[in-house]
Each structure stands twice: as C-alpha cells, then as structure tokens.
Amino acid sequence: MVQHFLPFYCLWFYGLWFKSLPEGVSSMKLLIHPAVEPARFKRILEAAGDMAVCNAETSDDARREIVDTDAFFGKMTPELLAAAQQLKWVQSPTASLEHYLFPELIEHPCQLSNMRGLFSDVIADHVMGFVLCFARNLHLYMRRQMEARWAPVGNEEMTEQAFVTGPAAVSSVDSSHIHLSDATLGVVGAGFIGQEVCRRASAFGMKILAVDPVCQQVERIVDEVWLPDRLPDLLAASDFVVIAAPHTPSTYKLFRTEQFKQMKNSAFLINIGRGVIVDLEDVTSALENGLIAGAALDVFEIEPLPSEHRLWKMENAILTPHIAAASPRIAERHLETLLENIRCFVSGQPPATLVDKRQWF
Numbered sequence: 001m002v003q004h005f006l007p008f009y010c011l012w013f014y015g016l017w018f019k020s021l022p023e024g025v026s027s028m029k030l031l032i033h034p035a036v037e038p039a040r041f042k043r044i045l046e047a048a049g050d051m052a053v054c055n056a057e058t059s060d061d062a063r064r065e066i067v068d069t070d071a072f073f074g075k076m077t078p079e080l081l082a083a084a085q086q087l088k089w090v091q092s093p094t095a096s097l098e099h100y101l102f103p104e105l106i107e108h109p110c111q112l113s114n115m116r117g118l119f120s121d122v123i124a125d126h127v128m129g130f131v132l133c134f135a136r137n138l139h140l141y142m143r144r145q146m147e148a149r150w151a152p153v154g155n156e157e158m159t160e161q162a163f164v165t166g167p168a169a170v171s172s173v174d175s176s177h178i179h180l181s182d183a184t185l186g187v188v189g190a191g192f193i194g195q196e197v198c199r200r201a202s203a204f205g206m207k208i209l210a211v212d213p214v215c216q217q218v219e220r221i222v223d224e225v226w227l228p229d230r231l232p233d234l235l236a237a238s239d240f241v242v243i244a245a246p247h248t249p250s251t252y253k254l255f256r257t258e259q260f261k262q263m264k265n266s267a268f269l270i271n272i273g274r275g276v277i278v279d280l281e282d283v284t285s286a287l288e289n290g291l292i293a294g295a296a297l298d299v300f301e302i303e304p305l306p307s308e309h310r311l312w313k314m315e316n317a318i319l320t321p322h323i324a325a326a327s328p329r330i331a332e333r334h335l336e337t338l339l340e341n342i343r344c345f346v347s348g349q350p351p352a353t354l355v356d357k358r359q360w361f
Helices: 038-048 059-068 078-083 103-107 120-136 138-146 192-203 228-237 257-262 280-288 330-346
Strands: 002-005 008-013 016-020 029-033 052-056 071-074 089-091 111-113 184-188 207-211 240-243 268-271 294-297 317-319
Touching (some): 029 059, 052 059, 059 078, 120 138, 120 240, 120 268, 120 294, 184 192, 192 207, 207 228, 228 257
Parallel strands (some): 029 052, 029 071, 089 111, 184 207, 184 240, 240 268
C-alpha cells in the first residue's frame, strides 16, 4: 500500500512507515521506535522536511534501520546503540532520564535531549495545592467533613466566634492556620519546575529561598540561588520545603533523618521531584516522631505505595499517586517539543532541550 505525502511517499512494509526521498538523493534519517500513530507521524514528516523518517514497529526493524540512522526518537537500548554507525542525536520521550540512560549512551558522542519544560506550570499548581492544604488545614477539615464533625483546628470545641466585639488577640485557632505572606518556602532544585514554584509562591507573598547546582537566580523572585552546599541553611529557614530536583547520582536519598532534623519541627516537606530523593522509612519516622509537621508526597521510593504502609493512615501526610504532571495540555506540548527539536536537528542547531548526559539533566 502506498500513501502519498507529497513530494514524498509513506510506504508500509515489514511493519515500518517510511518517508523516503527520490532514488539517488541522499538525506539524513530519523528512526522512531516504538512506532507512533499516524496523526503524530504526519506532523513529524512535516517537521522533518527533506530528512527521511522511519517509523519502526518491531525491534528487528529498528535494529536493521538504525545502522544508517542520524537521529532517533523513542526507547534507546544498548543493542540499538551498538548497531548504530552514524547516530548524532537521540530524543528521549520523557523528561526524567534515570530510567533512560545507560553507560554506553553516556559515553556515546551523540547529543541527547529530553522533554523538560512540559509540566512546570502544572506541577507548580499541584505544589501550591499542597501548600494551601497545610496552611489552611484543609487536609484535616476534609477528614472531619467525612465525620460530619464541626471542629476548628486549634480549638475543636469552639462552635461560634465573637463577631460582636471582634477579636481582641490572636486565638489558638488563628495561630493554628498559617498566614502565607509570613511564611518562607524553600525550593530544592530551581530548574523549570522549581522556578515556576517560586513564581507562584511569590504571588502569595511568601519569602522564597532556593538551592541549585546550575541556576543562579530566578528573575525578579530570587536574587541569589544558593549552591547545594547551603541546603542546611535553606532547611533551617523554611516553613515549606519543596523538592523539585531530578533524580541524579547526587540527589539519590538526599533527604534522610539528618535533613529532617535540620528542618523546623513546624515545617512541611513537599516532594514532586523523584521518590528516591526521600528515604521512605526516614520520612515516615520523621512524621511519627514530630521532626517535621507534615509531608505532601506525589512520588515515592516504592510505587505504588503498598496499601499496608503507615503513611496511608497519617493525618499529617497528603499522598497523591504520582499525578502532579497530569493535564490535558501535556500531549500537545510533548509533540511540539519533539517537532521543534527535529527542526533544530535538520537546520544544524542543537536541540532546544539538550541535556548533559553525565549529570542526567
């Protein structure tokens, strides 16, 4: 069967969709594996211009076609990489790279790009949802609602307020709710997501601190982003600590009991980065022993979190099932990033989301 994508052709053979140039004309080649569906493939063809594109459904097809491939999108494996003879660029389908990288790929001279930047605003919204829950005790009030229980945090027996004379002093209920513009939020990892968290927290009037090995400032928000060696200073000063860092060799189990002891016992931990950054047993014990006031976790060292785990029953824990990045906008952004990087490759430019393979980001 021949389908026309003028001035080229899209052929179906051996499980491949292939856009080829007229005979005798040389071109760069992009290999896709696993194969994408026709709608995305059509957009990729348009972005590729004169570059040949092969959409390989089977691993055998992919191994055969990668021999003379210049660019690759999909799941790279050691076997595929070993067969490649002229590979110059690999595009990961994910933003995180801990499950994508392997030693041979790190050492290979090809460029690697990822899908960073797709989720920044979405995940930052999720973070602020966590912040507001803790600040206004919404996680507690939702539980009490299920019990049909009227019980203001700070004075569970109070049934009415003194509206006639007005408040004469700060009450126990008042002090049990956080005034956000009096609070400090510390961000661990000031990349795309971390910077967006800073912007949203700033809109609430919060004081912002951040640590990052690369980013030096968040424009108009954080004048000086500290280097990671100042993490203890950030922990000691923050009322909310947000982990927005990727999983790298230097962030693996970065948060253990020592770090929780450096935090205020009134502070809250929020992790929307990677589960392995926070030791699961240590954070559970920190909540049980009052080292920190609460934790909101979207990612976990073990996923799914076992149903018998102690965290499920803790009132000072908010758990979401790794969905902070969920949004109806992500698929379109994913495709646009892929198309933009294809255009960059065709024009001889580095991909817009180029990563440092040795640092994993």
